[in-house]
Amino acid sequence: MSSATAKESFMPAPAQNAAALPWLAETAAIEKDKAVNWVKALRATGAESFARTGLPTLGWEGWQYTNLRPLSSVKFHYSADAAVFDASRLPAPLLDSYRIVVVNGQYQPKLSSLPKSVTVQSLMDAATGHAQGLEDALVRVGDLAQVPLVALNSAYLRDGFVLNVAKNADVDKPVEVLFFNTGNDAAIYPRVLYRLAENSGATIIERHLGMGSYFTNIYTAIAQESASRLRYYRAVNESGNSFHINMAAVQLQKNAQFEGFSMATGGKLTRQEYQLQLLDKDVCCSIGGVYLINGQESHDFTVLADHFEPGGKSAQHFRGVLDDQARTVFQGKIYVRRSAQKTDGYQSHHALLLAPTAEASAKPELEIYADDVKCSHGATSGQIDPVALFYLKSRGIPEQAAKALLAEAFINEAIEQVTLEPLRELHRARAAQWLAERHT
Amino acid sequence: MSITPETIKTVQSLDKYEAGFVTEIESEFAPKGLNEDIIRFISAKKNEPEWLLDWRLKAYRHWLDMPEPQWAKVTFPAIDYQDAYYYAAPKTAAQPKSLDEVDPKLLETYKKLGIPLREQEMLAGVAVDAVFDSVSVVTTFREKLHKAGVIFCSISEAVQKYPELVQKYMGSVVPYTDNKHACLNSAVFTDGTFVYIPAGVRCPMELSTYFRINEAKTGQFERTLIIAEKNSYVSYLEGCTAPKRDENQLHAAVVELVALDDAEIKYSTVQNWYPGDAEGKGGIYNFVTKRGICKGARSKISWTQVETGSAITWKYPSCVLQGDDSVGEFYSVALTNNLQQADTGTKMIHLGKNTRSRIISKGISAGRSNNTYRGLVRISHKAENARNYTQCDSLLIGDQCGAHTVPYIENKNPTATLEHEATTSKIGEDQLFYCRQRGIPDEEALTLIVNGFCREVLQHLPMEFAVEAQKLVAISLEGSVG
Numbered sequence: 001m002s003s004a005t006a007k008e009s010f011m012p013a014p015a016q017n018a019a020a021l022p023w024l025a026e027t028a029a030i031e032k033d034k035a036v037n038w039v040k041a042l043r044a045t046g047a048e049s050f051a052r053t054g055l056p057t058l059g060w061e062g063w064q065y066t067n068l069r070p071l072s073s074v075k076f077h078y079s080a081d082a083a084v085f086d087a088s089r090l091p092a093p094l095l096d097s098y099r100i101v102v103v104n105g106q107y108q109p110k111l112s113s114l115p116k117s118v119t120v121q122s123l124m125d126a127a128t129g130h131a132q133g134l135e136d137a138l139v140r141v142g143d144l145a146q147v148p149l150v151a152l153n154s155a156y157l158r159d160g161f162v163l164n165v166a167k168n169a170d171v172d173k174p175v176e177v178l179f180f181n182t183g184n185d186a187a188i189y190p191r192v193l194y195r196l197a198e199n200s201g202a203t204i205i206e207r208h209l210g211m212g213s214y215f216t217n218i219y220t221a222i223a224q225e226s227a228s229r230l231r232y233y234r235a236v237n238e239s240g241n242s243f244h245i246n247m248a249a250v251q252l253q254k255n256a257q258f259e260g261f262s263m264a265t266g267g268k269l270t271r272q273e274y275q276l277q278l279l280d281k282d283v284c285c286s287i288g289g290v291y292l293i294n295g296q297e298s299h300d301f302t303v304l305a306d307h308f309e310p311g312g313k314s315a316q317h318f319r320g321v322l323d324d325q326a327r328t329v330f331q332g333k334i335y336v337r338r339s340a341q342k343t344d345g346y347q348s349h350h351a352l353l354l355a356p357t358a359e360a361s362a363k364p365e366l367e368i369y370a371d372d373v374k375c376s377h378g379a380t381s382g383q384i385d386p387v388a389l390f391y392l393k394s395r396g397i398p399e400q401a402a403k404a405l406l407a408e409a410f411i412n413e414a415i416e417q418v419t420l421e422p423l424r425e426l427h428r429a430r431a432a433q434w435l436a437e438r439h440t
Numbered sequence: 441m442s443i444t445p446e447t448i449k450t451v452q453s454l455d456k457y458e459a460g461f462v463t464e465i466e467s468e469f470a471p472k473g474l475n476e477d478i479i480r481f482i483s484a485k486k487n488e489p490e491w492l493l494d495w496r497l498k499a500y501r502h503w504l505d506m507p508e509p510q511w512a513k514v515t516f517p518a519i520d521y522q523d524a525y526y527y528a529a530p531k532t533a534a535q536p537k538s539l540d541e542v543d544p545k546l547l548e549t550y551k552k553l554g555i556p557l558r559e560q561e562m563l564a565g566v567a568v569d570a571v572f573d574s575v576s577v578v579t580t581f582r583e584k585l586h587k588a589g590v591i592f593c594s595i596s597e598a599v600q601k602y603p604e605l606v607q608k609y610m611g612s613v614v615p616y617t618d619n620k621h622a623c624l625n626s627a628v629f630t631d632g633t634f635v636y637i638p639a640g641v642r643c644p645m646e647l648s649t650y651f652r653i654n655e656a657k658t659g660q661f662e663r664t665l666i667i668a669e670k671n672s673y674v675s676y677l678e679g680c681t682a683p684k685r686d687e688n689q690l691h692a693a694v695v696e697l698v699a700l701d702d703a704e705i706k707y708s709t710v711q712n713w714y715p716g717d718a719e720g721k722g723g724i725y726n727f728v729t730k731r732g733i734c735k736g737a738r739s740k741i742s743w744t745q746v747e748t749g750s751a752i753t754w755k756y757p758s759c760v761l762q763g764d765d766s767v768g769e770f771y772s773v774a775l776t777n778n779l780q781q782a783d784t785g786t787k788m789i790h791l792g793k794n795t796r797s798r799i800i801s802k803g804i805s806a807g808r809s810n811n812t813y814r815g816l817v818r819i820s821h822k823a824e825n826a827r828n829y830t831q832c833d834s835l836l837i838g839d840q841c842g843a844h845t846v847p848y849i850e851n852k853n854p855t856a857t858l859e860h861e862a863t864t865s866k867i868g869e870d871q872l873f874y875c876r877q878r879g880i881p882d883e884e885a886l887t888l889i890v891n892g893f894c895r896e897v898l899q900h901l902p903m904e905f906a907v908e909a910q911k912l913v914a915i916s917l918e919g920s921v922g
Contacts, residue, residue, distance in 0.1 A: 061511060065850075338839065353854030356821075364860065366845040371836035371866040378861050379847070383854040 017054035019072065023152060024051060026078040026187075030158045033080070038135045039127050039157055046154025049144035056148050065329040065361040066271055066300045071243050076187035076215045078156055079104070085182050087111060094205060094235070095422050097174040104181055105159035105190035105216070117169030118202070123191055126162040134162065137193055137223055149245050153189045153219045160190035160218075163204075165228075167197040174203040174231075174420065181242065183212020193221045196228035196256075203231040203420060213241040220248040224256040226280070231259045233423060235430075238267035240295070247273045254280035260287040261418050263427050264299055265434055271300035278305070278312040278340075286315040288417045290427070292434045294323035302331040305347075307340035316347040319414035321407050322358035323438055333365040334375050341370050347377035352384065352410050354403070354438070404435040411435075470527035472657070476500060479627055482527050486596050486630075489603060499616035499626035506620045512783040513812045513844060514752050516725065519690060526628045528658040581645065588644050590674075591636035595663055598634035605636060609667055613696035613733050613760070621692040621754070622729040625661045629694070632662035637672040637703070646902055651680040651693075653713070653724070659690040666696070668703035670736065675706040677905055680713050680749070686722045688751060693728045701736030701763065708901050709757075710909050712749040715916075718807075720779030723751025730757035734766035737792070742769040744900045746909040747784060748916040756814065758787035761795035761823075768797040771897040773909070775890075775916050776809035776841070785815035785846075790823040790856070799830040802894050805841035806917060812844040819856040826856040834864040835893055837886070837917070887914040 024047050031040075055071065056063040083104040090111070093099055100120055101111035107122040114120055126134055144151040165171060181188060196202060208216070216238070224230055238244045244267045252258055264270055276285055291299040305314035316332050334345035351360035364377040384406050392402035411431045418424040470481050479500055483493040585592050591602065598606050616626035633649045653660045668674055680691075691713060697705050707730075716723025726749070732741035743757040759768030770786040788797035797817065805811040813832045834843035845862045867889050875885030891898070891910055898906050 064848075341839070351851070353851065356854055358854060360849075360851045362847075362849040362860075364845075364847060364849075364862070366834070366862060366864055367842070368834070368836065368844065368864050369842040371839045371841070373836075373864060373866075376861070376863040377845075378859075379849055380857075380859050381849065381851045382857040 016051050020051050020054035022075070023055075024155055027155050029078065029080045030156060033124070033158070034128070035124065036127050036130075038139065039124075042139055042154050043157050046144060046151045046157065049151040050148055050155055053145055053148040053151065062302065062331065065327075065331075066269070066298065068269075070269060071215065074185060074213060074215070076185050078187045078189065080158065082106065083182065085180070090178065090180055091207075091209065093176045093178075094207065094426060095174060095176070097176040097205065098171070100161065100163070100175060100177045102161065102177065102179045102190060104186055105188040107159075107161040114175070115171060115173075117166045117171055117200075118175065119164045119166075121162050123160040123162060123193075124158060131162060134193070137195070137221055138191070147247065149217050150219050150247055153191060153217050156189035157191060159188070160192045162193045163195065165196045165200040165202045167200060169197075169200045171202040174205050174423075177204060177206045179206065179208045179216070179218075181210030181214045181216055181238070183210060183214050183239070183241075186214045188214060188216040189218075190216070191219045191221075193223070194230070194232075196224045196230055198225040199227045200225075201229040204233065205423065206232075206234045208234070208236045208238055208244060210239045210242055212239060214239070215243040216245070218246045220246065222248060222250040222258075224250070224252050224258060226254040226256060228253075229257040231420060233260075233418065233420065234262040234272070235427075236262060236264040236267060236270060236272070238270065240266060240268060242267050244270045246271065248275070250274065250276045250285070252276065252278050252280070252283040252285060255282050256284075258283075258285035258287075259417075259419060260285070262289040262301075263415075263430065264289065264291040264293070265430060267297065267299075269298050271302065273302040274304070276303070276305045276314060278307045278314065279309065281309045282311040283309075284313045286317070286417065288317040288414055290318070290411055290414045290431070291320035291328060292411070292431060293320070293326040293328065294438065296325055298327040298329075300329040300331070302329070304333045304335060305345060306335045306337075307343045307345065308337055309339060310341045310343070312340060313344045314346070317414055317417055318349045319351070319411055321352045321354060321411060321435070322360060323354040325355070325357045327359040328361070330362045330364070330379070332363075332377070333367065334377070336368045336370050336373050336375065338369045341372045343370060343373040343375065345373070345375040349379045350410070351381040352407060353381065354383070354407070404438070407435050408432055467528050469525050472525055473522045474524075474526060474628070478526055482628060482630060485527065486599070488599055491607060492599060495611070495616070496627050499623050500628075502617060503620065503623040503627055506623055508620050509754075512754050512814065513810065513846075514754060514781040514783050516688070516752055519725070521624075523657070524690065525658045526661070527630055584644065589638045589641055590643050591634065592647055593634055595629075595632040595634045595665060598665075602634070602636070605667065606634065606665070609696065609698055610663070610665055611696075613698060613731050614694050614729050618729060621727040622694050625663060625692045625694045625729070629661045629663040632693070633664045635666040635674060635676065637668045637674045639669040639671060641669075641672045643672070643674040646675050646677055648677040648679070651678070653689060653691065657687065657689070659692065661691075662693050664693070664695040666705055666707070667698045668700065668705050668739075670700045671702040673704045675902060676708070677902060678707070678709045679905075679908075680711055688716075688723060688725055690725045690727065691750075695728070695730040695757075697732030697741055699732065699734050699736060699739035699741050699766075702738045703736060704740040704742070705732060706742045707732070707744070707757070708905055709743075709745040709747075710901075710905050710912065711745065711747045711753070712912055715749045715778065715780050716751040718778045720751070723780070724749065726750035726753045726755060728755040730755065731760065732758070732768075733760040734763050734768060734792075734795075736766070737763040738765045739763050740767040740769070742771075742900070743786065744771040744897065745773070745784075746898070746901070746905075746912065747772070747774040747782060748912045750782075751780060753780075753782040753784050755784045756786055758789070759797065760789045760791065761797065762791045764792040765794045766792055767795070770797075770799045770801070771900045772801045773804070773894045773897045773913070774802070774811055774813075775804040775913055776806065776811045777916050778807040778809060780807075780809040782810070783812040783814055785813045787816040788818070788828060790817075790819045790826040790828070793822070793824040794826070795823055796827045797829075799828070799832070800896055801832045802897055803832070803834040803843055804837065804890055804893070805834070805843045806837040808840045810842040810844070812846060814846045816848040816850070817858060817860075818850045819853050819858065821852045823853050824855050826853065828856075828858045830860040832862040833893070834862075835890065836864065836866045883918070886917055890917060
């Protein structure tokens with residue numbers, strides 16, 4: 001063995017992977033459009049890297065519990081054509097908010113409305129317009145061989161948008177970003193970049209919805225300048241025949257604040273990965289999530305909180321309820337670099353299993369190189385407490401209702417973290433509705 | 441128990457690694473390198489039956505194509521398997537009948553190491569099997585154990601005397617296909633310990649094996665097999681040391697435990713292989729596969745380990761909880777200093793109903809070392825009402841070291857209850873201040889605090905080992921404050 005670290009060891013041999021090639025078959029379609037050189041170069045690098053690795057298999061560290069084989073059983077197609085859809089059928093906004101509409105990965109300026117302090121451009125417009133720092137922000141994705149799905153997304157680099165919040169601006173209403181997918185075995189590769197300038201503040205609510213069968217592989221980059229504040233919420237409710245893979249890379253500068261929360265209630269296979277980089281001093285970030293899954297659904301939360309500098313705080317709180325044959329994975333990691341003294345890191349995951357065939361796996365990890373830190377984690381998984389259930393039943397509450405009540409209380413504890421009150425109420429109602437459906 | 445005066449003395453008088461001397465003794469080697477002929481040579485030396493040679497060769501052929509396990513958080517240059525001796529034995533006459541026939545030089549070695557073979561023959565205490573390089577040199581207390589029906593001998597002897605037992609159980613818990621290191625061991629193992637406790641017997645004393653690597657450029661590949669029949673009990677201790685050398689030596693052992701209905705096996709290890717010097721030169725690569733199976737209902741296997749030595753520790757003593765109501769326990773202290781690397785933990789595989797497991801792991805990193813806890817708790821579909829509690833605490837001493845926790849938790853049964861907790865912290869300034877205020881020097885205060893941190897684990901060790909373990913912790917921490 002060479003002096004290989006565990007990570008490097010999963011680098012596959014530099015040969016082409018036959019199973020990878022069909023995924024890249026449609027890259028030629030986007031080459032017809034004009035694009036700046038660095039975009040072309042990034043596409044080529046992504047395609048080359050993906051051709052070597054293919055999709056990650058169960059043998060990969062970080063992918064032991066999420067099997068992507070079902071993804072290969074459907075032949076998905078990428079389409080560069082303008083999305084065709086009936087705008088009147090798009091769902092209304094959740095709250096009183098600004099709006100960005102993205103259909104099959106393509107930004108729809110006509111359906112979007114934004115305040116002055118926020119600018120949005122489609123990714124390709126931003127690239128041809130030489131938007132400042134864009135190349136740097138997009139190219140900096142690390143070693144593509146470690147993240148094959150990001151490599152694949154890069155190979156099809158074209159769709160998505162760039163959002164900028166101006167310096168010192170505080171956006172008065174939330175910005176809803178509606179990702180709507182129309183099915184037809186579409187492969188969708190949007191790339192989204194949210195940039196918050198110094199001392200700005202915004203709330204973003206992403207909604208992921210769709211019909212029919214599709215595969216959406218999103219790469220989200222969030223760059224927060226110093227003292228900026230972002231609330232980044234997601235409601236993932238994809239169609240029952242869909243695959244949703246989402247990698248979010250969050251870069252936080254000095255004194256930045258980030259609050260992330262994701263509620264997932266649908267989709268055949270969902271993986272939400274967050275990489276939080278606390279690049280400078282005194283960054284405060286929290287990331288949380290809830291999943292409610294049943295049938296054959298599977299959900300994966302993979303989170304890395306990477307502390308670079310002193311005084312950072314990161315918190316991870318995840319909870320979920322599983323029924324039927326549903327499967328869940330939580331992989332959380334707190335990484336504290338040598339220089340990141342006085343770090344405060346916390347991580348928790350709690351899974352509630354309602355059916356004997358449900359499966360929960362967790363890997364809460366700590367990797368710590370600084371000595372003056374406080375890091376801890378907790379993970380539990382189990383069924384509804386029979387004592388609590390008995391208590392409710394003895395007071396005349398029917399078993400099913402009692403179970404739903406206890407599950408609701410369990411899940412609400414995580415929903416609590418959402419500081420945007422109207423959204424918190426919506427999440428609560430959604431959870432209650434989901435649980436009620438389980439018991440009728 | 442206070443260890444203070446003794447610790448000071450030890451720390452002052454020692455050049456850190458007390459067991460780092462070499463015994464000048466004439467040894468017999470197999471030619472250097474690894475191939476089928478070497479395996480035939482070892483097998484012939486040991487006068488082994490055909491089936492065992494076949495098994496070794498099968499393992500060797502499998503080993504050739506097997507990849508090295510790469511998931512652990514350790515780094516080291518590639519091992520040149522051809523640049524080592526796979527068999528080294530002190531040249532003595534036939535198997536000694538009693539201690540009087542043992543080469544005095546060997547007895548001297550063990551005395552220096554504080555393993556009182558002769559004294560223990562007099563005092564009722566611990567029965568010891570001493571393994572020197574590749575072979576078992578002496579086993580004490582045979583008579584007394586024999587009366588109780590307990591078999592305690594070297595594995596080579598067991599192959600000759602109890603082939604049916606060895607054939608039945610060897611490789612049943614850790615098959616040679618398990619991992620590259622276990623596979624190599626299956627091909628070239630030279631000796632080890634065999635313990636058989638018959639049904640209904642409570643082993644009258646603690647059993648112990650002491651492993652010693654003496655010769656340069658040798659690897660040590662021993663195999664331990666412990667079988668506890670129905671309703672029996674045994675407590676087994678293991679200790680290890682090696683001389684100081686500049687090159688790295690490989691130690692790839694396999695330990696298999698089998699507990700049948702109502703049986704209990706308690707397995708304790710104090711591992712103090714040579715850790716290399718302050719610059720990370722030399723030291724043992726300790727790549728060990730330890731696994732026990734709770735085959736019978738209500739059986740129990742308990743692992744306790746204190747890991748202070750070795751340049752690299754790669755070790756995951758595990759329990760397969762197959763019998764209903766069986767119990768697995770893992771108590772571990774892993775201490776790394778200088779440039780040591782430890783990646784250690786456990787696997788608890790719950791298969792039977794009402795199985796319970798408990799994991800308490802204490803990692804201490806000092807110097808520039810890296811210490812990783814890596815553990816798996818798996819609840820299978822059929823493991824109704826399984827229960828696991830895991831607690832991993834890490835302590836960092838100094839700002840150049842690393843402490844990592846990598847637990848894997850897999851639950852396929854909703855009636856199971858799994859709890860996992862982990863913390864990472866450093867020694868509190870207030871704790872040190874409190875000690876200083878009372879006139880306790882820094883070094884000693886550190887030892888005191890660390891021993892307090894490990895107490896929960898150390899108290900599970902048999903008394904003699906607990907004292908030794910506390911001393912080891914003190915010595916291993918030397919130079920990590922001030």
